[in-house]
């Protein structure tokens with residue numbers, strides 16, 4: 001069975017769980033003691049990923065690292081509709097690649113801010129928050145104009161792609177890194193649409209689409 | 216601007232004269248690490264084995280030196296004090312040889328330490344916040360339980376709740392028996408029926424490091440009877456639960472816990488919460504709370 005080296009509170013691991021849930025692919029979680037155990041930096045884990053980070057998948061002996069590369073593989077391998085990673089449409093595929101690279105930027109800014117605020121990682125917090133706001137402004141404008149053209153998703157298609165899943169967690173959890181989304185109305189509407197994708201699963205810190213009582 | 220400049224430094228004697236957790240012992244390093252306690256910048260490092268050093272960073276130019284602070288190593292954590300600390304509470308089961316003793320993660324939370332204690336005491340949120348794990352609808356009823364002050368500590372006993380997956384090693388739903396204990400204004404423990412041995416109880420603690428009046432660092436402490444689960448699995452389960460609580464905690468306003476019983480509706484504040492607030496008032500705690508007077 002497909003194995004996912006996973007840490008519950010990692011957004012990059014969550015992206016994989018999210019896609020696998022949507023595609024209804026069974027998989028086995030191999031928990032990694034990312035915090036406070038730093039297992040991903042251990043010698044044993046270096047045999048799985050010499051770069052010392054997660055997620056990593058092992059699909060029957062095929063080992064792949066890096067969150068966005070794994071999304072590309074999983075969608076290509078397990079989505080018979082060919083929509084999540086649309087290889088048959090060159091322009092759409094180009095857009096997906098563009099926004100996956102953009103998502104590397106939110107990893108380095110919004111995710112970094114969250115690691116700083118939650119776990120005490122040593123980042124220049126003002127610099128990463130400023131960087132995240134710059135990217136959120138670009139994405140919010142892009143989505144606002146897309147909505148005007150009746151396009152609800154990040155890429156120019158009638159359906160979501162892995163670009164939406166790659167960007168969603170850093171955006172929806174940004175407040176945990178002190179990055180307010182109050183000035184990004186199109187981002188807020190888009191995160192609600194992502195939450196309504198059939199098969200959607202949350203992670204700690206993500207609330208369901210319909211406003212829920214906190215009990 | 217540094218954190219110290221924006222946060223009020225504590226002048227509350229009741230809180231100053233206590234031990235406070237600042238790091239898991241396992242996470243200390245020979246390289247100094249800075250942190251904050253009660254609005255003051257402090258730092259710690261491991262020197263010998265296992266004795267760490269803790270000091271007050273009173274000069275930003277020389278963060279690696281400063282007036283030494285008292286040090287206590289207990290329960291796998293480093294504790295210090297900005298005053299003249301009274302004895303730390305006892306956890307007798309910590310010394311039982313077959314226990315799993317684990318630092319399950321220290322996580323910053325944008326709320327006051329007492330808010331985190333009060334949430335930990337609340338059974339009613341289980342089905343809504345920890346759905347499918349510590350609770351599930353329609354099993355939302357909190358049955359009658361007892362709250363007493365025993366030897367200066369709060370004890371809530373006879374608590375029980377239906378739980379779909381009470382622990383990492385639980386298989387299937389069960390009625391789980393709980394006892395809660397608040398032995399310190401910013402520390403709370405729970406004892407819950409053990410999934411594999413009904414005669415014993417797992418101990419789970421939340422030790423709060425009040426970094427400022429409105430922020431804290433939650434040290435998740437485990438002392439379990441479980442031979443099967445790996446450290447990684449135990450930590451993962453605890454962090455999943457705490458990760459679900461965190462956004463709820465951070466959305467509560469005001470961030471300091473109001474002690475005046477008229478300030479928040481009594482429906483939310485159940486019996487143990489009411490007792491906790493009254494107990495803080497009687498102790499004279501003023502830091503990280505909105506005092507009743």
Ligand SMILES: [Fe+2]
Nearest residue numbers: 334340344460
């Ligand atoms: Fe909770």
